[in-house]
Amino acid sequence: MSELFPRKQIMGFVFSLSLTAVALAVYFLHLSFAIGMFVLVVTAFAQALLQLVVFMHAGETKDKWIIYGKVYFMITVALVTILGTLLIFLWDM
Amino acid sequence: MDFLDRFAVPNPSIAIYASMVAIGLTVVAIFAGLTYFKKWGYLWREWLTTVDHKRIGIMYLISALIMLFRGGVDAIMMRAQLAVPDNKLMDAQHYNEVFSTHGVIMLLFMAMPFIFAFMNYLVPLQIGARDVAFPRLNALSFWLFFFGAMLLNISFVVGGSPDAGWTSYFPLAGNELSPSVGTNYYMFAIQISGLGSLMTGINMITTIIKMRAPSMTLMKMPMFTWSSLVTNLIIVTVFPVLTVALAMGSMDRLFGTHFFTTTNGGMDMLWANLFWVWGHPEVYILILPAFGLYSEIISTFAGRNLYGYKSMVASMVIISALSCLVWAHHFFTMGQGPTANSFFSITTMAISVPTGVKMFNWLFTLWKGKIRFTVPMLYSIGFIPLFVIGGMTGVMLAMSAADYQYHNTMFLVAHFHNVIIPGVVFAMLAGLTYYWPKMFGFMLNERIGKWAFWLLSIGFCLAFFPMYITGLDGQARRMYTYSEATGYGALNMVSFVGAGIMAISFAIIVYNVYYSVRYSPRNISADPWDARSLEWATHTPVPEYNFAITPNVASSQAFWDTKKKGHELFSGELEKIHMPNNSGVPFIMGAIFFVWGFSFIFSLWIPAIISTIAILVCLVLRSFEVDHGRYISVKEIEETEIKLRGVN
Ligand code: HEM
Ligand SMILES: [Cu+2]
Numbered sequence: 001m002s003e004l005f006p007r008k009q010i011m012g013f014v015f016s017l018s019l020t021a022v023a024l025a026v027y028f029l030h031l032s033f034a035i036g037m038f039v040l041v042v043t044a045f046a047q048a049l050l051q052l053v054v055f056m057h058a059g060e061t062k063d064k065w066i067i068y069g070k071v072y073f074m075i076t077v078a079l080v081t082i083l084g085t086l087l088i089f090l091w092d093m
Numbered sequence: 094m095d096f097l098d099r100f101a102v103p104n105p106s107i108a109i110y111a112s113m114v115a116i117g118l119t120v121v122a123i124f125a126g127l128t129y130f131k132k133w134g135y136l137w138r139e140w141l142t143t144v145d146h147k148r149i150g151i152m153y154l155i156s157a158l159i160m161l162f163r164g165g166v167d168a169i170m171m172r173a174q175l176a177v178p179d180n181k182l183m184d185a186q187h188y189n190e191v192f193s194t195h196g197v198i199m200l201l202f203m204a205m206p207f208i209f210a211f212m213n214y215l216v217p218l219q220i221g222a223r224d225v226a227f228p229r230l231n232a233l234s235f236w237l238f239f240f241g242a243m244l245l246n247i248s249f250v251v252g253g254s255p256d257a258g259w260t261s262y263f264p265l266a267g268n269e270l271s272p273s274v275g276t277n278y279y280m281f282a283i284q285i286s287g288l289g290s291l292m293t294g295i296n297m298i299t300t301i302i303k304m305r306a307p308s309m310t311l312m313k314m315p316m317f318t319w320s321s322l323v324t325n326l327i328i329v330t331v332f333p334v335l336t337v338a339l340a341m342g343s344m345d346r347l348f349g350t351h352f353f354t355t356t357n358g359g360m361d362m363l364w365a366n367l368f369w370v371w372g373h374p375e376v377y378i379l380i381l382p383a384f385g386l387y388s389e390i391i392s393t394f395a396g397r398n399l400y401g402y403k404s405m406v407a408s409m410v411i412i413s414a415l416s417c418l419v420w421a422h423h424f425f426t427m428g429q430g431p432t433a434n435s436f437f438s439i440t441t442m443a444i445s446v447p448t449g450v451k452m453f454n455w456l457f458t459l460w461k462g463k464i465r466f467t468v469p470m471l472y473s474i475g476f477i478p479l480f481v482i483g484g485m486t487g488v489m490l491a492m493s494a495a496d497y498q499y500h501n502t503m504f505l506v507a508h509f510h511n512v513i514i515p516g517v518v519f520a521m522l523a524g525l526t527y528y529w530p531k532m533f534g535f536m537l538n539e540r541i542g543k544w545a546f547w548l549l550s551i552g553f554c555l556a557f558f559p560m561y562i563t564g565l566d567g568q569a570r571r572m573y574t575y576s577e578a579t580g581y582g583a584l585n586m587v588s589f590v591g592a593g594i595m596a597i598s599f600a601i602i603v604y605n606v607y608y609s610v611r612y613s614p615r616n617i618s619a620d621p622w623d624a625r626s627l628e629w630a631t632h633t634p635v636p637e638y639n640f641a642i643t644p645n646v647a648s649s650q651a652f653w654d655t656k657k658k659g660h661e662l663f664s665g666e667l668e669k670i671h672m673p674n675n676s677g678v679p680f681i682m683g684a685i686f687f688v689w690g691f692s693f694i695f696s697l698w699i700p701a702i703i704s705t706i707a708i709l710v711c712l713v714l715r716s717f718e719v720d721h722g723r724y725i726s727v728k729e730i731e732e733t734e735i736k737l738r739g740v741n
Contacts, residue, residue, distance in 0.1 A: 066302050070326065077330050077417045081370055084437075088366065088421055092430040 012054030019043045019050070045075075099695055103253045103273045104186050113250045142675040144228035145637055149235050150214030151532060154525070156239060157207040160198050163246065165599060167195035169592055172556070176589035178577040188573035189256040190249065190275065196259025200375070201283055202242040204513070205290060207521045208382040209238070212297055212321045214532065218628035218635065219315045221306030221644040226299035228673040234289040234296065236683025241286030244690050248278040252695065255279035258571065260368060261342070263353035263361040268346055274694050280343040281690035287335050294328030297321055308645045312406075315626040315649050316392075316399055320385025323409045324378050327416065331374040338367035347696060362427055369420040377416040380512070381409060383520030384451060387473045390527055391455050393624045394470035395462030398650060401454040408447035415444045425493040426500050434493035441491035445484060452477065467622070468542035472523035475550050476515045483511030486561065501571075504564025507557045514553055522549075522602070530621045534634055535613040541605040548598035555591025559584035625653035630662055632737035638670045641730050670725045682711045 023043045026036045049071075052058045058067045102109055127133050140148060170191050174182045183191065213231065217224055225231050248254045255275040257266040266276045301322045305314070314322075341352040342364065351359035392399040399405065421429070421437040455477060464470065486508040490499050499505055522545075530536045560568075563581045575581050619633040630652040631640055642663040647654055654660035685707045692701035 063302055066298075070298075070329070073326070073414075074330055080418060081334075084418070084421065085363075085366055085370075087436070088427075088429045088433045089360075089362065092433040093428060 012050055016050055019047045100251050141680045142677045144232045144673050144675055146213045146217050146225050147635055149231055150210045153206040153210035157203050160203040164195050164198040164203055167191050169596055172589045172592040175585045178575055178582045180574055185573045190254040192571055193255045193258050204379045204517050206238055209293055211524050215628055216318055216321050218639055219318045220309055221627055221640055222304040223638050225296050226304055227296050229676050230292050230296055232679035234293040236679045237289030238286040240683040240687040241282045244687055245278055245282035263364040264355050277346055277694040280339050281694050284339045285686050285690050287332055290328055291332040294325040297325040306643050313646055313649050316388035317385035319406050320381045323413045324381045327374050327378050327413050331371045334367055335371040365424050369423040373420045374416045379517045383517050386520045386524040390469045390473045390523055391458050393622055394465045394467055395459050397458055397462045400457035404450055405454055408450045411447045422491055425496045438491055438493045442488055445488055468539055469523040469527040471546045472519040476519045479515035501569055502564035503560040503568045503570055506570045507560035510557045530617055531633055535615050536621055537605050537609045545598045545601040548594055552591045552594030552598055556588050559587045625650040627651045636733050641667055641734050667727045667730050669727055671722055673722045674720055
């Protein structure tokens, strides 16, 4: 049965669609810029991780440490880049 | 006629018309030659469609060498223009175009393919693999690089070259201040080849993680492979930033968006920020593989194990992390406050610590070694003091307060050439000489090679050290001339002489290739340098499957163990070997990308749409293609092995 019904993938698909719907709602609900941005950033990261784990099968093989290691490194660098940019252009300009 | 006007060069000169004729004649000559010698089929079967990592490596190498000469001509033109005050050789516009193309070509189309050449050729051999993880993707990477490079190279005869510097800062690079298509060329040529680099990054990481011979643990990998792993991790981390920045820049120029404009909420400084978020790690992408090559060469010719293997690896990992934390040192003067500047000053200075560790490791490897002064070793030994000078001036530049004085002067130009030439270019020439026998089956002449080395080093010092002085005196970079009263004349003349000596040295290297092709003995062994790591354990020429039997290694010096300690590398029976099939699709896709880029550069929307669809079609077809590769039978392997062993 479980071969015919890939539960994880289908759940993932539904979840991915709802994340998209939430992100889209930001446009229609006329939220403030800060809240809208916050929602977008959170849904974007969740969406990316979901795709990675569910549909790109990260973590299903022995070498998952390098895949996750790389992902953590990338997230760290991305955050550092964003914070550094804010430091340069907002907090200390 | 209006339609054709856009392809005209905005500032034509005799030199440009002469180049057009020269390019035309060369193309005709190549076509005629290929037809006359009936080489079209050979070219297509053996090279254009190849997925063999060794051949792709050699194609990268040849492209890089050609680009080195193209960029070198630009360099000589700049030095000639600056040799005397108030020179009229070039006007300001022409000079701008020359220094912009020089920078783009040297960094992206010379240095990058050069490191990819060595990674492609060496990594699978050093880890005992049969090819890279995704051979066809590898071919696609190469062709994207190649056609991206070609796109930039036609700019000066079709439509005009980029003229906003290799950094292409906005607002200067925006439509208002750079109306010609030159900057479009910049955006699309780099975009296309950058996609290739990103793919290589993924490919190489996968290769190193998944394709190592089973006995080779990460800590038994040769140092060059380690440096490649770290480099490719940086590539995958930062190239997407470049991709996005270029896409935003292209949209500003072509579709009227306002990412980097000064009006309508755009922010021009964001380009500089994004550019250097990629740009600084990029210089480490270039230097780390160079460090890897030096490590291989120094330990071979010092006759000793590389000192401090673990600290070498650790320092590279630390460098890779720090390199993503320092980008703002390229624009200390852009107006941010002392807190931000101090932060980036400190992170920048911190990088010199792991780099220093590597320097000492090389020195300790040399210590008590029995040093053989071959050409590759001369480059490696010359590298150490010269690179240290460049690193030290780098630390001077890293002091943000002092940088207000140095920024955008010739001092900066002297600094980065001082690290790039003894760092990257020397490593490439050393690697070229060192691996030449493995690649082509004969050695380059040592005596001529030593002449080239000494002339290059002397020429380098003469060309770039004076710039430190004129820079401190206030000579700005990217200025096409200066007045007699500044007093910069004499030192700039010295620089010109130095550049001339470097040009002579490159000519000698070319002569060396010619001389060695004709006279060098062909009966050399597979291990002419008495080397240590795994890539030397296979035959010369390397069979397409690299190793008939997957090697069984015990240390990072697997081949040395075999020679000196009786370690058995190859044991077991021959088995049939699975190899990938050749494919013409990567080449064709590269060509389509060329048309795609060209159409966007000139806003030709119909071909742009058609080529976009064609690219997608290639991708879809690939997804549905079933290609299981092919097998080399045991009998074939035996025949090849006997033939190759016969030579040695
Ligand atoms: C014969 C050797 C070389 C000479 C004489 C030379 C000379 C020059 C000169 C005069 C400039 C422009 C200074 C200005 O802004 O007015 C320059 C810029 C530059 N060169 Fe070289 N160069 C040489 C080799 C190289 C190599 C091998 C590389 C790279 C691997 C390189 C990378 C660059 C870069 C990135 C710039 C900055 C371009 C810009 O900021 O617009 N050069 N070089
Ligand atoms: Cu930097």
